[in-house]
Every structure is written in C-alpha cells, then in structure tokens.
Amino acid sequence: MATERVDSVKTYAAVWIVLLILTALTTAVAYVDLGAFSVVAALVIAVVKMLLVALFFMHLRHSTHLTRLVVTGGLVWLMILLLLSFADFMTRGWVGVPGR
C-alpha cells in the first residue's frame, strides 16, 4: 500500500540507543540525593521513554488522526483516574491506617 510508511533502520537504531542511554541515566540518578525531585526525575525520564516507544516503535507518528485521538483520550482517562483519586487521598486525612 502506498500509505504504508517504512522508517529507516537508522531511525529505529537511534531511538533504541537513546532508550538505552535513558535507562542508564535513570538508574544513575536514583543514587543521587535529589530529595523530592527523585520521583520527578524518574517519572520524567519514564514518560520520555514511553513517548519514544509510542511515537517511533508503535508508529503513532504515522497513525491516522482517529487512532491518535483515541490514544490521547485513553491517557486523559488515566489522568482522571490518577488525579481525582489522589485529590481524595492527599486532602481528606482518611488515613486510619495502622502503623502510620
């Protein structure tokens, strides 16, 4: 099919190398005391890796608008799950948890 876009081996190899470098980076950063930013650094690197895999390996950058819209919608629902739940757990002092 004419619309099937074939990426070059070079592109895939570059993405792969970057992913491996980011893995080494996130592991190294874990041993440095960044305080509260430890979580931020780990998650930012993870999100960058996710985007690289999704856009290049899962071909999202060549996908139809509909597919991209559906994927974005899925992530929005995930954010609703996480953010609204956290809004409850972090603000209501619900913690009758033993051992706290």
Next chain:
Amino acid sequence: MASDAHGETLALREQFDSEEQQKDASTLGMWIFLITEIMFFGGMFLAYSVYRNFYPHVFAVASSSMNAIIGATNTGVLLCSSFTMVMAVRAAQLGQRKIIILFLVLTLILGIAFLGLKAYEWNVKFEEHHVPGPAFHLDGVDTQGPAQIFFSMYFAMTGLHALHMVVGVGILTWLIIATYKGRFTAGYMTPVDIAGLYWHFVDIIWIFLFPLLYLIDRHLG
C-alpha cells in the same frame, strides 16, 4: 489450499472499502484493547502510589532492597527486544520473509531472557524472606505490615507484567510459524504489526514499573 490462503490473508472483507481502511481498523481496534490494559495497570499504579504516599520511609527501604542492576539489565533486555520487534515489523512491511523470522526469533530469545532474570529475582525474594506471609521479614523498618504491602504490590505488578510477557512469547511463537509458512506478504502483514503494538505496550508498562519499584527514594533507604 491456494484459495484458503487467499481467504485468510489478502482478501478485503466486505465491510471495508479498501485494504487501507481494513488495516486502519485493525490498528485502531488493537489500540482500544491496549487502552483497556492501560486502565487495568493504571489501577495498580494508583494503589501502589497511594500506599507509597502513606508509608514513604518503609517503601524507600523496600525499594532499596531491590537489585537495581538486574532491574536495569532487564529494562535493557526489554528495550532491545522492542528494537528487534520493530525491525521484524519493518521487514514485514518490505515483505522480507527470512528477515522477519530472524528478528522475531531474536525478540523471542530476549523475551525469554527477561522472564529468566525475573524468575531469578523472584527466587532471591523467597530466599530473603521478602515474600508476604508468616515468614516475611525486612530489615531496617519498624513495622512489617506496610513492607508486606510493598512486596504484595511488587509481586502483583511484576507477576501480571510477566504473565503478559508469557502471552507475548506465545504470540511470537505463533507468528514465527505463520511467517515460516508464508502467510505474510508486504500487502498483508497486519498480525505482525498488531503483535508489535502489544509487545511495545508490555515494554512501556515495564518502563514505568522499573523506576517505581526499584529506583524512587533509593537514597533514603
């Protein structure tokens, strides 16, 4: 046989206008399945984060008891397998049957290597009494309860991830056989493409599991 192969592969189903539309529908369908999987794993990530927020110190100690080198190695193995998988999909787009098989076999080997390292890690947890239950004990924490919550989440999350890997290994085996039989051509390689999406998705779940379980707050523990 020839007509059967035709019906199984190249045929445009009557509900579609074009092969392109048929392919797009398959891709979209797979993504919708993957979104249900994202929500499924999302619930566990949420539970994990809430408990981590309740017991930051215990979770930091528990995270620090993990072998980050094995974790990082396994992440590397999985990323390499994603690369070989995308190369298999590329070969399928170009209709290079032997190269598809080569890269699918490499992906399969890397997937099994990941599961082997995971099995080794789990075995170590049993030896160290880090499996929730009567024999559980984690050094360096005041209360064993929250530490058991950490390891319950660890086994649930890595266990479900490993289960997805086992399913992926099964899919790869089927793909290798089907490719060997010549089922896929440059005009019809949807199963290879869709299996690739699944494999990369399982990789993405691990991309988040690795820092959350092994790395965060390591300096505190």
